[in-house]
Amino acid sequence: MAEFEIIKKLTNILSINDKDVLIGFGDDCACVNVNGKKLLFTADIQVENRHFIKDKITPKDLGWKLVSVNVSDVVACGGVPRWGLISIAVPKNIDISFLEKVYEGINEAKNFYKCEIIGGNTSSANEIIFDLFLTGETEKFISRSNAKEGDLVFISGYTGLSRAGLEILLNNTNNLDNFELELIKYHTRPTARLDLQKKIQKYANSCIDISDGLVADLGHISKMSNKKIVLENIPISPILEKFSKKYSKDPLEYALYGGEDYQLAFTVSKENERYFKDCFKIGYVEKGRGIYLNDKPLKIKGFEHL
Amino acid sequence: MAEFEIIKKLTNILSINDKDVLIGFGDDCACVNVNGKKLLFTADIQVENRHFIKDKITPKDLGWKLVSVNVSDVVACGGVPRWGLISIAVPKNIDISFLEKVYEGINEAKNFYKCEIIGGNTSSANEIIFDLFLTGETEKFISRSNAKEGDLVFISGYTGLSRAGLEILLNNTNNLDNFELELIKYHTRPTARLDLQKKIQKYANSCIDISDGLVADLGHISKMSNKKIVLENIPISPILEKFSKKYSKDPLEYALYGGEDYQLAFTVSKENERYFKDCFKIGYVEKGRGIYLNDKPLKIKGFEHL
Numbered sequence: 001m002a003e004f005e006i007i008k009k010l011t012n013i014l015s016i017n018d019k020d021v022l023i024g025f026g027d028d029c030a031c032v033n034v035n036g037k038k039l040l041f042t043a044d045i046q047v048e049n050r051h052f053i054k055d056k057i058t059p060k061d062l063g064w065k066l067v068s069v070n071v072s073d074v075v076a077c078g079g080v081p082r083w084g085l086i087s088i089a090v091p092k093n094i095d096i097s098f099l100e101k102v103y104e105g106i107n108e109a110k111n112f113y114k115c116e117i118i119g120g121n122t123s124s125a126n127e128i129i130f131d132l133f134l135t136g137e138t139e140k141f142i143s144r145s146n147a148k149e150g151d152l153v154f155i156s157g158y159t160g161l162s163r164a165g166l167e168i169l170l171n172n173t174n175n176l177d178n179f180e181l182e183l184i185k186y187h188t189r190p191t192a193r194l195d196l197q198k199k200i201q202k203y204a205n206s207c208i209d210i211s212d213g214l215v216a217d218l219g220h221i222s223k224m225s226n227k228k229i230v231l232e233n234i235p236i237s238p239i240l241e242k243f244s245k246k247y248s249k250d251p252l253e254y255a256l257y258g259g260e261d262y263q264l265a266f267t268v269s270k271e272n273e274r275y276f277k278d279c280f281k282i283g284y285v286e287k288g289r290g291i292y293l294n295d296k297p298l299k300i301k302g303f304e305h306l
Numbered sequence: 307m308a309e310f311e312i313i314k315k316l317t318n319i320l321s322i323n324d325k326d327v328l329i330g331f332g333d334d335c336a337c338v339n340v341n342g343k344k345l346l347f348t349a350d351i352q353v354e355n356r357h358f359i360k361d362k363i364t365p366k367d368l369g370w371k372l373v374s375v376n377v378s379d380v381v382a383c384g385g386v387p388r389w390g391l392i393s394i395a396v397p398k399n400i401d402i403s404f405l406e407k408v409y410e411g412i413n414e415a416k417n418f419y420k421c422e423i424i425g426g427n428t429s430s431a432n433e434i435i436f437d438l439f440l441t442g443e444t445e446k447f448i449s450r451s452n453a454k455e456g457d458l459v460f461i462s463g464y465t466g467l468s469r470a471g472l473e474i475l476l477n478n479t480n481n482l483d484n485f486e487l488e489l490i491k492y493h494t495r496p497t498a499r500l501d502l503q504k505k506i507q508k509y510a511n512s513c514i515d516i517s518d519g520l521v522a523d524l525g526h527i528s529k530m531s532n533k534k535i536v537l538e539n540i541p542i543s544p545i546l547e548k549f550s551k552k553y554s555k556d557p558l559e560y561a562l563y564g565g566e567d568y569q570l571a572f573t574v575s576k577e578n579e580r581y582f583k584d585c586f587k588i589g590y591v592e593k594g595r596g597i598y599l600n601d602k603p604l605k606i607k608g609f610e611h612l
Contacts, residue, residue: 006402006405007428009406010405011426013409013412014413014416024424024425025425029425030424032389034340034343034345035342037341041389041424041439041441043427043437043439044393045393045395045427045435045437047395047431050395051429083324083327083336083338085336085347087350096312099312099316103316106320107319118327118347119348120317121350121351124356126432127433129351133391133393137340
């Protein structure tokens, strides 16, 4: 059974009956009403040898990334991050200085994103596991399910870079070119697009962060909004071009299906297009279903972790 | 390095600078101000072969326990549980019906405690890991650090039963006596004392839930309140008596040092003693430090998970 179906089956067991729960399972964050304030909840777990390989990422970057992927979910719902709890489970013989550096990365990130880590718990396990729970707040919840016919589709930056970086990392090559080191950084140290939060909250009809890959994540918007998304222009980063040339790869494949970019994909009405000149306009929303590249339907497949 | 010191070292890295954070690390819950409401945050991770053994607990009880241990933290701070997120990481070949039963246990518990699970995330791992993050709300935060000289010390029920139940489970004995099956239930299916929440919020000066063991947890109150706690009467459950006779054990050792009871230990001024006739009065608070049984200082040692 696919992960998606398992989650659906399990979450169906937990019916929600609380008028203060505005959004439950199925979006980037859950959302509750607390005395008139909309609070966002998200959690993301990082498991050794699934989400990261200890020798392939510095502990500082690991801490940074843990915070960033959660902040990205909050921003995708139009919010700003506020308070987090961190659960860690680590082997008993772990080097404490490794953990300290992870926490230094967490600290750097929470200062950068202006949020706080205020609690957590520790345990032992055979693998290294970090689970961050993060809350945020927003005046308006931007969901995956509100894309409208006639909306334009934007992405906040190039996609596919993180996937290319991961492949370089895994190939374990020495003497890497500068563009390769840069690609690796996109994988190990992504930055959540908190800089766009105000505009997303104000002007986007729907939004998602790109963690599973551009097509897979737009697939969520398409399915939950019950609309067709037609892509026309997929921007290819110059460094992804270089990578594709060096390794004889198809850059479009990376841009469409590479995951863990933590850029935002969102839809905006034509009248609000002008607010997103710093983003890439890649297509539009119309009646129907599925994701198309011009007139070609695209297979919706997700990025698989290690 | 002891777990406690590691946590302290790590959390010191994450300084908090946010006036809405009323309580950070170090208590049963963190606490934030949201538009005048006090929100509680806690998280507790359950790791296979650390916190549970798959063959020794039914999946339904596992789900129940996961919720209960978190609710217990919320109640210990005087609050009622509201919304949770669940992170799971499981081996790829896991039996889905096992997970469904865990979720049925979670569902049963969240209905019992009148809270909701509204989101989460799934991942793969070699071990089975459930991490529940739970929020609650309270009008008044009851901390570990506010025990006062002259307070009486109470516990909400017998202690040591869960530890005895765990030992029976691990001994893998067949033909168990009824009292043994009952002890096992105290370990596999603890009930958080939500029934006492209103009285704790109103009348307790300090409170903690008993997860590490009575002496260890009172040790937290003693240390954080900078007071001495003198114990006089430790109640021994009749079924713990039976267990101790059958296996030649010292029941007091279990009552003092057994963990995972999820009863509440709290201190109350003399004038409010009358509200807790359904609880056991076990001692008092005075100037000084440490935990004493009559005039004998007790070693503060914690319950170790498997």
